[in-house]
Amino acid sequence: MKKVLENKTAIAIFVLPALVIYSVIVILPVIWSLYYSFYSGSPGLKWEFIGFDNFLRLFGDSNFKASLAVNLKYISIVMLGQVGMGLLLALMFYFWLKRFKNVIRTLVFFPVVLPTVAVGQLFQKIYEIQPNYGLLNSLLNALGLTGLIQPWIGQASTALGSLCVMDIWVAMGFYAVIFYGALLDIPGDVIEAAKIDGAGGLQLFRYILAPLLRAMIITCLIFSFSGTVKMFESATALTNGGPGAATRSLSMYMYNVSFTYNKVGYGSVVALFIFMLCVLGSSIIRKFDIKE
Amino acid sequence: MKKGLKSIAIKFVIICLVVIEIYPLFWMLTASLKQQSEWTSKPAYALNSGFYIQNYIQAWTRGNMNIFFKNSFICTVVSLFFIVLFTVTVSFAVTKMRWKLGEFVGKYFEFGIMIPVATALIPLFQIYSGMGLLNSRLCLIITYTAFGLSLSILLTTGYLRSFPDEIMEAAVIDGCGIYKLVWYVVVPLMKNAIVTVLVLQFFFKWNDLIFSMTFISDQKLKTVQTGLLYFQNEFGAKNWGAIFASVSMCVIPMLILYMILNKRIIEGMTAGAVKG
Amino acid sequence: MKRKVLAGILSATMMTALLTGCGNKQTSDAGGQTEAKTESAVKTESAAKTESAGGTEAAGGTDSVKPSAAEDPKLTKNMKILSIWAEDNDNGVLIKALCEKYQKEVNPNFTWDYEVVSSDNLRQKVATLVASNDLPDMFVYESGKPIVDLIEAGKLVNVSQVLKDFNCEDALNPSAVSLLKSLSGTDDIYDLPLGMNVEGFWYNKALFEQAGCQVPKTWDEFEAVLSKLKDAGIQPIACGAADKWGATRLLNAYLVRIAGPDVMAKADEGISKYTDKDYVKAAQKMQDWANAGYFGEGVNTVDMNTAGSMLMTGQAAIFYNGSWFTSNLNDASQNLAGEDGIGFFNVPVVDPYVSDQNSYSMNCGNILSFSQKNYDEATGWFMKYFAENMGDLAMEQQGSVKGYNYTVSAEGASGYTKMVLDTINNAESAFTWFEATMDNEVQNVAKDGIQTLLTGELSAEDYMKSIQEAWDMSQ
CATH class of the missing domain: 1.10.287 (Helix Hairpins)
Structure with missing residues (x-):
């Protein structure tokens, strides 16, 4: 047994090809951009070594700070929304749903498979106000709630919220299915026993389910976190960062800096920051796991 | 009495949720069959008054959709093959095989989910340009494969860790070599996890926009998503019906595929491919 | 190697x-x-x-870029073209037709690859291409600051020089040339124009009649028209603020009329500040109009295309845009107002001594540039053919002026096209658009801020202050 699993040739065959491709295509560019971060301009245009200037610049850059704030808000809302709604849905499937379990589970997973560009276009039309009311506003109109009609993605106050709703909508089915699987793994008699002991819904969740699901919740949080930190495609598709900079994330700012401002060097610094944020955030979430 | 009321309320909530998830898609399909004049004359939620297939014809013929579909399909399927192959071998090697660097290599691969894709664009462009790979399906396939590894390995290692060693031991005692062990014992048992990886990665790769936009300039090699963007610009606001038709055309294959594999996917996901 | x-x-x-x-x-x-x-x-x-x-x-490895013969030597060349229009759309049609004509009539050894990127991604695409020194032979780009960066890095062919070498300098319209020169701030041009555009207000005649309005000459009359339209229950202006430039052009129009045509250049050179009185006043005007409901609801969700179709379908009375809008107006399926339903007027005057009625906002639209690295004699011959034939081709096929001299008559052109031609002929002086002089970063701040200015979430003072800060940073 041991001998078979210590087979060096097999390990090399298993790991090396993937390791090479991965290192060259994924890791090397990161190191490369670390090198870029010491330069001004972009390759071919005003490309000069400037030492740590790009890093210092980050601290005084109000656009960067604004994007960071947007991004953090987005992370907290969407991460909690996706995981929370997913969990709620899963609990509902498990406890309330008697028939059509499979059908509904299937339907709820649907949006996950859609292309982001398509979802963005769909929601643009849903939130539309001019020249014609979109789905949401015309429904509000039909219900007589004319006071609530507003340019959902056309004003800074509601744009980020609208974007978050879209992203939660897309992903909650995904988390629901994962949590449902985890719930199925919990032995039925544990829950039955708790019910017999007179545990109500909330107590059941707090004392029985939450501890058992803890590991899964943390995995999902990390998963969602690493997706939301990189917030880019959905915001590009729905609002393109607007209005103003109300939905401009760090990644979008980085993209702008690199390609519109032609400052790939400074863009790399922002990219490295996103990377650090991602590492830091995940390790904080992991801390909760180790505690108990 | 109270119980009956409660169950009605529950049903209502569930129906609401399902409607919220599904209605926008249904609406999209009906919208793709609307004539342009319907957008101005009727409220947005109105059903299509006829089946205006013209939208689809226009979207299909004006934009070489068949070529885009072929390209997306080739790039996606080939990269999926390599993703699965590498994922199985690597995750087996780092969880079950015994070597000093095993854990480190596993961490090294998982590290990749932290990397913002846009960082890699310019360096990758230069790498491919140097190797003369730009504007080929190969460079997309390589990129897709490399960027698909991290998440897939993360998913499968979790699954493999919870996988009992006893079965493997039995096989080894029966005289099974390492390659046979992986192929005949481990792979069949990982079926659910593999399906999950396949499906998730299929969606990610099929939906990729940023790489194909950057690396492919030949009209004949473009993928569906870039085609979609092209429609958006081409038709602007003047032809919502055609835009929705083109969006639906991209979505429908996904939905059909999902319907066919649905049971497997959900099983794979619920069977705990994503173990903490 | x-x-x-x-x-x-x-x-x-x-x-x-x-x-x-x-x-x-x-x-x-x-x-x-x-x-x-x-x-x-x-x-x-x-x-x-x-x-x-x-x-x-x-x-x-070529001896000289100068022509080796008096006539096209029919050199073999595969020209890589990067464009933002599909081959059956807008300028794409013209580029394709011109290539086909050149291949058929002049040089059978000429072939081309035509690539389209969406206009939003043009900058990113060009940036990556520059980084790997892979610019295509000919590509569509933006005039103003973007092209200046490429010129400074020596990436672009000096078009003036080529035209001189190939003896076809007079193929270009002189005012287009001077416009291009002023936009890049150089003595020579490094690009070929793909348009000769004049901008101003398009209005729906039926709606004006319905509300009893006359075409305004002065700014006061303009304001009166707007409020009259509003009172008649008509949305006065369709403004495509989702494409941020749709809104900044309006601001610029007013600013130029109150502070003169060089107002933006002055701020860029540091002679005046963006926070000065006039600049803030112009920004305040936009916010006031938005507050008065002149732009309708949700102005930031409307893009220029939608705004244009609102004008043509009678959902709004006035729309600011350039003369390229005639291609929409000439399309009967889009223009429900008909062949004579839309009119045009220049930005009304505040004070004729500051900026007068015959001063128009003009530009050359997107431009064509050529990669210096790939430049060879064959490209030169193609450029010669392009410059000499584009004017006629554009006039024949689309009835549009592209900044080249043309020999065919414009008699057969539509009423809209003639209207534009007349306007261009009347123009005595020109001013550029709001962001033309700005660095990329300043430009982005100006464009982003205009949206929150319109929703009232950013005050006029703060808006201009943010632009000034970005300008300070870029120095």
Whole structure:
């Protein structure tokens, strides 16, 4: 047994090809951009070594700070929304749903498979106000709630919220299915026993389910976190960062800096920051796991 | 009495949720069959008054959709093959095989989910340009494969860790070599996890926009998503019906595929491919 | 391989030439003399130019870029073209038709690859191509600051020089040439125009009649028209603020009328500040109009296309846009207002001594540039053919003016096309758009802020302050 699993040739065959491709295509560019971060301009245009200037610049850059704030808000809302709604849905499937379990589970997973560009276009039309009311506003109109009609993605106050709703909508089915699987793994008699002991819904969740699901919740949080930190495609598709900079994330700012401002060097610094944020955030979430 | 009321309320909530998830898609399909004049004359939620297939014809013929579909399909399927192959071998090697660097290599691969894709664009462009790979399906396939590894390995290692060693031991005692062990014992048992990886990665790769936009300039090699963007610009606001038709055309294959594999996917996901 | 190395060394020397040039620029800047600044910037240009011209000769292996014969020698060439229009759309039609014609009539050895990117991604695409030194032979780009960056890096062919070498300088419309020169701030042009546009207000005649409005000549009359329309229950202006420039153009129109045509250039040169009274006043005007509901609901969700169709379908009365809008107006399926349903007027005047009625906002639209690295004689011949034939082709096929001289008559053109031609002929002076003089970063701040200015979430003072801050940062 041991001998078979210590087979060096097999390990090399298993790991090396993937390791090479991965290192060259994924890791090397990161190191490369670390090198870029010491330069001004972009390759071919005003490309000069400037030492740590790009890093210092980050601290005084109000656009960067604004994007960071947007991004953090987005992370907290969407991460909690996706995981929370997913969990709620899963609990509902498990406890309330008697028939059509499979059908509904299937339907709820649907949006996950859609292309982001398509979802963005769909929601643009849903939130539309001019020249014609979109789905949401015309429904509000039909219900007589004319006071609530507003340019959902056309004003800074509601744009980020609208974007978050879209992203939660897309992903909650995904988390629901994962949590449902985890719930199925919990032995039925544990829950039955708790019910017999007179545990109500909330107590059941707090004392029985939450501890058992803890590991899964943390995995999902990390998963969602690493997706939301990189917030880019959905915001590009729905609002393109607007209005103003109300939905401009760090990644979008980085993209702008690199390609519109032609400052790939400074863009790399922002990219490295996103990377650090991602590492830091995940390790904080992991801390909760180790505690108990 | 109270119980009956409660169950009605529950049903209502569930129906609401399902409607919220599904209605926008249904609406999209009906919208793709609307004539342009319907957008101005009727409220947005109105059903299509006829089946205006013209939208689809226009979207299909004006934009070489068949070529885009072929390209997306080739790039996606080939990269999926390599993703699965590498994922199985690597995750087996780092969880079950015994070597000093095993854990480190596993961490090294998982590290990749932290990397913002846009960082890699310019360096990758230069790498491919140097190797003369730009504007080929190969460079997309390589990129897709490399960027698909991290998440897939993360998913499968979790699954493999919870996988009992006893079965493997039995096989080894029966005289099974390492390659046979992986192929005949481990792979069949990982079926659910593999399906999950396949499906998730299929969606990610099929939906990729940023790489194909950057690396492919030949009209004949473009993928569906870039085609979609092209429609958006081409038709602007003047032809919502055609835009929705083109969006639906991209979505429908996904939905059909999902319907066919649905049971497997959900099983794979619920069977705990994503173990903490 | 050897060639590559050589080219690398040459581009390195080019860079050094550039850097020293930049140094000069900064010193004169510190002196506070703008005159000196422009002069030394131009000098830098020519220094870089000679260097890069030398570079091509060696790297390309050709003896000279000058024509080797009096007639097209039918050189074999595969031209790579990067465009933002599909081949059956807008300028794409013209480029394709021209290539086909050239291949058929002049040079059978000429072939081409046509690539389309969406206009939103043009900058990113070009940036990656520049980074890997892979610019296509001919590509669509933006005039103003974006092209200046490429010129300074020696990436672009000096088009003036080519036209002179190939003896076809008179193919271009002189006012288009002077416009291009002023936009890039150089003595020569580095691009070919793809338009000769005039901007102003398009209005729906039926709606004006319905509300009893006359075409305004002065700004006061304009304001009266707007409020009259509003009172009649008609949305006065359709403004495509989702494409941010749709809104900044309006601001610019008013600003120029109250502060003169060079107002933006002054701020860019540091003579005045973006926070000065007039600038804030113009921003305040936009916010006031938005508050008064002149732009309707959700102005930031409307893009220019939608705004245009709102005008044509009678959902709004006035729409600011350039003369390229005629292609929509000429399309009967889009223009429900009909062949004579839409009119045009220039930005109304505040004070004729500051900026008068015959001063128009003009531009050359997107432009065509040529990669210096790939430049060879065959490209030169193609450029000659392009410059000499584009004017007629555009007039025949689309009835549009592209900035080239044309020989066919415009008699058969539609009423809208003639209206534009007349307007261009009447124009005595021109001013540029809001962001033309701005650095990329300043431009982005100006464009982003306009949306929150319109929703009232950013005050006029703060808006202009943010632009000034971005300008300060970029210095």
